[in-house]
Amino acid sequence: MENFELIGNAEKGKKFLESIQSGNFLFSFVISYTETCEIPGITIAGADKDSIQFTPPADAEYLHFGYCKTIDKIPMTPDGKPTPGILTKTALESSSIPHLVINAGSKITPQLPFIESGLSFGKNISTQDAMTDTQVSHAVDFGRIVGRSLASLTNCLVIGECIPGGTTTALAVLQALGYDAKVSSSIPENPIELKKQIVESALKRIDSDHPYSIVAKVGDPMIPFVAGMLSSASSVSKVMLAGGTQMAAVLAFASKIGFDDENTAIGTTSYITDDESANFKELIQKIADVPMISVDPGLKDSRHAGLRAFSEGFAKEGVGAGGSIISSMIKTKNNSAKFLELVEEEYRRLFT
Numbered sequence: 001m002e003n004f005e006l007i008g009n010a011e012k013g014k015k016f017l018e019s020i021q022s023g024n025f026l027f028s029f030v031i032s033y034t035e036t037c038e039i040p041g042i043t044i045a046g047a048d049k050d051s052i053q054f055t056p057p058a059d060a061e062y063l064h065f066g067y068c069k070t071i072d073k074i075p076m077t078p079d080g081k082p083t084p085g086i087l088t089k090t091a092l093e094s095s096s097i098p099h100l101v102i103n104a105g106s107k108i109t110p111q112l113p114f115i116e117s118g119l120s121f122g123k124n125i126s127t128q129d130a131m132t133d134t135q136v137s138h139a140v141d142f143g144r145i146v147g148r149s150l151a152s153l154t155n156c157l158v159i160g161e162c163i164p165g166g167t168t169t170a171l172a173v174l175q176a177l178g179y180d181a182k183v184s185s186s187i188p189e190n191p192i193e194l195k196k197q198i199v200e201s202a203l204k205r206i207d208s209d210h211p212y213s214i215v216a217k218v219g220d221p222m223i224p225f226v227a228g229m230l231s232s233a234s235s236v237s238k239v240m241l242a243g244g245t246q247m248a249a250v251l252a253f254a255s256k257i258g259f260d261d262e263n264t265a266i267g268t269t270s271y272i273t274d275d276e277s278a279n280f281k282e283l284i285q286k287i288a289d290v291p292m293i294s295v296d297p298g299l300k301d302s303r304h305a306g307l308r309a310f311s312e313g314f315a316k317e318g319v320g321a322g323g324s325i326i327s328s329m330i331k332t333k334n335n336s337a338k339f340l341e342l343v344e345e346e347y348r349r350l351f352t
């Protein structure tokens with residue numbers, strides 16, 4: 001536990017950690033898509049513009065098989081830095097935590113068994129509404145069904161996501177719901193001005209203060225789906241939202257539709273909580289009385305530049321990495337030094 005930092009309501013955070021010491025976890029990986037990610041310069045979640053749409057299914061395949069089927073390499077940045085899925089895969093495998101994939105609007109279908117929500121991908125919010133109000137309602141309803149089912153199988157449901165460009169739609173939803181949000185990015189030089197322009201043009205289309213309408217106008221399918229999961233799952237088991245900025249937007253929307261904050265925590269990496277270009281810690285505390293558990297995966301000490309890059313501001317989080325590492329450390333009692341050793345093994349398997 002020495003590698004964890006509790007932020008926000010520390011008492012609640014301690015209770016949450018105590019309640020999941022049994023190590024009975026289930027990791028659910030929600031893949032989705034917003035055409036907002038196709039705006040040049042908004043994300044590096046893929047080698048180029050055309051490959052970004054393959055990132056969510058490829059991450060799902062890599063977690064399961066150790067390689068990808070929809071593309072011939074694991075998802076990487078244009079200059080070859082690996083997906084944060086490498087952290088998640090190492091965490092889940094080293095602790096034998098089961099996982100499953102949920103398709104909540106991915107543009108490309110993954111080539112493995114998964115739960116299908118039937119949701120469409122989100123549109124580019126800079127030019128049009130992301131979804132219809134009816135699609136948001138379906139996303140919440142389907143999320144509630146899936147969340148309740150999965151939560152009944154475990155003591156702690158860990159929810160991760162992959163949606164390229166999702167920090168921008170998350171920023172739009174947070175601001176539309178009245179929060180002064182500054183969000184993280186997959187890039188060290190956070191394209192704040194570009195995000196601001198996109199969000200400003202999207203917010204002009206808002207003509208209702210109803211949360212469903214707001215998410216339909218400026219959000220993405222992942223936000224209402226995961227909020228629905230949280231809403232029902234938190235009434236049955238503990239829930240750890242594994243992620244950064246996008247999970248802040250999920251929490252903000254979930255606070256409008258209802259969830260149990262006694263059973264909820266956010267699990268993320270120190271690369272998110274230490275990000276000075278964002279206000280993640282303050283933001284979460286304004287949204288809900290939910291503890292944050294932050295883990296330092298120790299990647300700054302890696303001998304591999306591709307792993308050190310996470311600690312230098314690339315990606316920072318994603319594919320539920322932080323929550324997976326926290327769950328893995330609780331179950332195995334490993335620390336960051338041991339995790340680093342294991343993730344370096346996986347890195348060498350992939351790249352040597």
